[in-house]
Amino acid sequence: MTGQGAAGHGRARTRREDFPTVLSRAETWPGVLEALEGEVLATEETLARSRADEIAAWGRRSTDWIPPSALGPLPDDLRERAARLLQHQLAVAEALVERITQSQRQRDVAARMSYAPTRPVASFIDQGL
Secondary structure, three states, rough: OOOOOEEEEEEEEOOHHHHHHHHHHEEEEEEEHHHHHHHHHHHHHHHOOOOOOHHHHHHHOOOOOOOOOOOOOOOOOHHHHHHHHHHHHHHHHHHHHHHHHHHHHHHHHHHHHHHHOOOOOOOOOOOOO
16 A cells, blocks of 8 residues: 555555565565555554554554565665664654553543542431421
8 A cells, every 4th residue: 555654755654454465575675664664654643543442452563573584684775764764663662652651541540530439428417306
């Protein structure tokens, strides 16, 4: 899937569910980097929507990315691009962790408020009888 990301970068955009397929098709280092950039942009879009369920889904990812061994080492002319991508990934990952933590705190507070015992209600007894 191609299109502009949330920040209008004009790079290929990848939905999370398409990510493994895109990486398996990437047969060159530029293709691999493009797929990774797409995932970072998709994550940023998820954060921008501020939907707790989508953000939590990113936090439950159980597989780590493994560099493709069939491509050999990263070419020197792509090292700067890869370094920028890594910095971008780290910044987005930090924002993601912050949002997940914030969401958990909000859920904890909401749970305590919802199940807290009710306050006693004042009762007045007329003793003039």
